[in-house]
Amino acid sequence: MPSEAPARCAACAARNRALCAGLADRELAALHAIGRRRVLSAGQVLTWAGDPAIVCGNLVSGLLKVARQEADGRTQIVGLLFPGDFAGDPFDTRATDTIAALTEADLCIYPREALARTLEQHPAAERLLLRRTLATLTAARRALPMLAHARAEARVAAFLLDMAYRAEVSGDRPFVLPLSRGAMAEALGLAIETVSRHITGFRDDGLIALSGLRGIRLLDRVALARRSG
The missing domain is CATH 1.10.10.10 (Winged helix-like DNA-binding domain superfamily/Winged helix DNA-binding domain)
Structure with missing residues (x-):
């Protein structure tokens, strides 16, 4: 049976590494229905730390940095997001970190509240998001000593x-x-x-x-x- 996935999803180079990996066409269509494409230029911010969390997104191409304000006022990069990584937390009402583009970045953006509702209706997508989030956190923890303390x-x-x-x-x-x-x-x-x-x-x-x-x-x-x- 031919795929009924939306054309952008079918052609997405990051699909096999992203939240969408392994989803049935019906679940992909549900995500596609609430999503939209957004391209960030280098330096443009997706979310500011402390602001209401409005959107989340799959990174399709480019790189994003995750930055946190330290107690002494310095801004510390605490992680990098690569194609296939998920940016933001659909279950947190306020952004913990600032996420900005290091290069031009192409994302599939979802309204946070709509995404949370969609995930509740599609448990397979929710489980995949959890796995992707844990993998991203593991990579960030591996990189953190290098970013913060190494020579x-x-x-x-x-x-x-x-x-x-x-x-x-x-x-x-x-x-x-x-x-x-x-x-x-x-x-x-x-x-x-x-x-x-x-x-x-x-x-x-x-x-x-x-x-x-x-x-x-x-x-x-x-x-x-x-x-x-």
């Missing part, structure tokens, strides 16, 4: 390894970094000069190879992992 070299090395993992690239196959060095610096809490210096150092030490503006190959993952701490 600059360790942050950059860990970030490159995570980018390869997210891109599902094995061995030394080439891939394209999804963000500029300026965006990397912002995500890692470093100066762009620091990021560039360590990437050049990894290249000079034979750990990576670079091509063009963002092309990269990880030539020695073991050594890079040692640099990541």
Whole structure:
């Protein structure tokens, strides 16, 4: 039987990694009925911490950062969201963190209250959202020490390894970094000069190879992992 999924869902590159993964066409149609596409430009905010939680969304392409205000007034990036990740909490009436675009980001946006009602009517979707949320939290916890406490070299090395993992690239196959060095610096809490210096150092030490503006190959993952701490 041919798929009856909405055309945008059927063509979505992140469908197999997102909330929608494994949903029947009927459940996809229910989500599609309350959703809409939204494209954020780099730097644009999806939700502000402390504001009423109005929307949630599946990230289809691009990267988002999750930031939290510390007690001393500093803003700390506490996580990154990648295609397939879910942004926001449909069951929380107030946003805990600020979520903003690091690059241009394409999302499927759902009104929070409508999504909560839809999930109650479709338990399979609710279970998938829970699994996706737990996976995103696990990834954020893994990245948090790197983002907050590690030496600059360790942050950059860990970030490159995570980018390869997210891109599902094995061995030394080439891939394209999804963000500029300026965006990397912002995500890692470093100066762009620091990021560039360590990437050049990894290249000079034979750990990576670079091509063009963002092309990269990880030539020695073991050594890079040692640099990541």
